[in-house]
Amino acid sequence: xSKSTRRNFVKSGATVGLAATAYSxxxxxxxxxxxxxxxxxxxxxxxxxxxxxxTDDADVGWxxxxxxxxxxxxxxxxxxxxxxxxxxxxxxxxxxxxIVVATPDHWHAPAAIMACDAGKHVYVEKPCSHNLRExxxxxxxxxxxxxVVQHGTQSRSSSFIANAIQMLQEGMIGEVLMAKGWxxxxxxxxxxxxxxxxxxxxxxxTWVGPAELMPFQSNRFHxxxxxxxxxxxxxxxxDGAHEMDMARWGLGVEGLPSxxxxxGGKYYFxxxxxxxxxxxxxxxxxxxxxxxxxxxxxxxMRIWSKSYPHNCDTGVEFYGTKGMLFVSKRGKLQMWDxxxxxxxDPKPQNPVTPPRNHQVDFLQSITDDRKPTADIAIGHDxxxxxxxxxxxxxxxxxxxxxxxxxxxTNDAIANGMLTRNYRDGGHWSVPVGAG
Numbered sequence: 001x002s003k004s005t006r007r008n009f010v011k012s013g014a015t016v017g018l019a020a021t022a023y024s025x026x027x028x029x030x031x032x033x034x035x036x037x038x039x040x041x042x043x044x045x046x047x048x049x050x051x052x053x054x055t056d057d058a059d060v061g062w063x064x065x066x067x068x069x070x071x072x073x074x075x076x077x078x079x080x081x082x083x084x085x086x087x088x089x090x091x092x093x094x095x096x097x098x099i100v101v102a103t104p105d106h107w108h109a110p111a112a113i114m115a116c117d118a119g120k121h122v123y124v125e126k127p128c129s130h131n132l133r134e135x136x137x138x139x140x141x142x143x144x145x146x147x148v149v150q151h152g153t154q155s156r157s158s159s160f161i162a163n164a165i166q167m168l169q170e171g172m173i174g175e176v177l178m179a180k181g182w183x184x185x186x187x188x189x190x191x192x193x194x195x196x197x198x199x200x201x202x203x204x205x206t207w208v209g210p211a212e213l214m215p216f217q218s219n220r221f222h223x224x225x226x227x228x229x230x231x232x233x234x235x236x237x238x239d240g241a242h243e244m245d246m247a248r249w250g251l252g253v254e255g256l257p258s259x260x261x262x263x264g265g266k267y268y269f270x271x272x273x274x275x276x277x278x279x280x281x282x283x284x285x286x287x288x289x290x291x292x293x294x295x296x297x298x299x300x301m302r303i304w305s306k307s308y309p310h311n312c313d314t315g316v317e318f319y320g321t322k323g324m325l326f327v328s329k330r331g332k333l334q335m336w337d338x339x340x341x342x343x344x345d346p347k348p349q350n351p352v353t354p355p356r357n358h359q360v361d362f363l364q365s366i367t368d369d370r371k372p373t374a375d376i377a378i379g380h381d382x383x384x385x386x387x388x389x390x391x392x393x394x395x396x397x398x399x400x401x402x403x404x405x406x407x408x409t410n411d412a413i414a415n416g417m418l419t420r421n422y423r424d425g426g427h428w429s430v431p432v433g434a435g
Contacts (some may be wrong), residue, residue, distance in 0.1 A: 013113055018385040036363060037061045039090040039120075041111055042103030044076035044222060050102055050152075051078055053359030058098075062090045067222075068201035085203045087111055087429070098148075098366070101125060106211040108232045109134035110429040112149065116141035123362045125152040126241040127233055127383040128376060131420035135380040137404060137431045142376050150362035150372040151379025153245040155329055156372075157358035164327040166348040168250045173335065174322030179251050180298040181243030181316040183235060187303040190227060193219040209428045212420050219272055227273030231427060235274025235303050235359045236393075237386040239314060242329060245374075245382040247297050247316045250325075255289035256384050256403040257283035257297070262392035277303045281389040299389065310334070391417045 039062035063074035071083040072405030098121035129135035142149040155161040195215035198204040225231035287293025315328035337345040355361040365372040400410040408415040
């Protein structure tokens with residue numbers, strides 16, 4: 001039975017005072033019904049895949065999107081009771097137990113923080129933040145309000161991936177000292193474009209929200225926002241979020257690395273995108289400083305190539321003192337022993353059984369009063385690698401990091417990039433303390 005702090009799914013007559021924030025309010029008690037009610041915030045492409053994991057176990061109360069067509073399409077798919085372009089209407093609805101944030105990156109943390117402060121549980125797509133400071137504030141909001149926040153790195157709830165990590169933790173390739181992940185695929189050229197008028201039915205001002213206001217431009221709108229500093233985190237933050245999370249999990253490291261190096265840029269695409277199409281990033285955790293405790297993670301990205309390691313566009317290799325293991329979310333796994341000989345049908349001694357899917361784990365963690373498999377603190381630590389790598393590429397400098405304070409110690413300009421510039425004149429969604 002859930003505790004009263006899990007107030008969205010539990011019968012309670014109490015109200016809980018919330019700290020003053022950008023969206024301050026008093027949490028309300030909700031009488032638990034037979035199924036939780038969720039609000040979908042961001043109804044574009046990613047949300048369509050996400051809702052399939054929710055609709056067997058939850059009802060959809062709201063479809064929220066600045067693009068009226070997207071909101072209406074989601075309503076038709078899920079039978080959501082209402083549509084809106086304003087997140088605040090969803091958070092004001094006392095029947096809503098949780099929200100699913102599937103917006104562009106620049107809205108992830110602001111929407112999730114507001115939801116936490118409204119007493120809602122949150123499933124937030126990766127990456128959980130547009131910058132490192134927002135990630136810190138989101139972790140604090142989740143803990144302050146005692147709500148469940150699940151990060152959308154679905155490999156954490158994958159039986160296949162979890163049992164591969166279990167083999168590493170059981171020492172099947174010895175002490176894992178190094179991991180190498182990659183994201184190799186051929187993206188589209190987004191071309192060159194000029195500012196124009198937003199499509200009919202789009203509330204562009206709300207779409208921009210807390211970010212710096214820029215005129216509408218077709219190649220920095222739906223999906224292509226990924227490649228613009230104002231809205232996205234590039235493919236290091238897009239698909240790379242999965243591989244870096246898996247690599248960090250298998251390495252068994254916690255918190256931020258102490259050293260970050262990265263090189264990259266636009267090697268292939270002659271278009272408007274601002275993030276690199278090629279990057280090689282390296283991170284080091286010193287452990288206790290003794291030999292055998294230092295660990296390294298390497299991430300490679302080429303979004304113009306179809307030449308894949310292991311014939312697999314995404315994956316992670318783990319190098320241990322007694323062998324190597326390769327695993328991919330595409331369902332491939334191989335292991336080699338200390339003599340570089342293939343291990344036939346490797347299996348963990350103690351298999352683990354994750355929940356049916358990542359979304360069900362989120363819902364169950366609320367009713368079971370536990371942390372989800374990709375708790376927001378885990379998400380923040382993995383996503384911090386994305387932000388540090390992007391900063392290292394943009395500045396062209398190696399970074400020294402203080403993991404305890406989560407600051408960059410050797411470069412004031414780089415340290416300033418741990419946050420972002422928000423809309424001139426402010427916006428109701430900008431998190432307090434983000435600047």
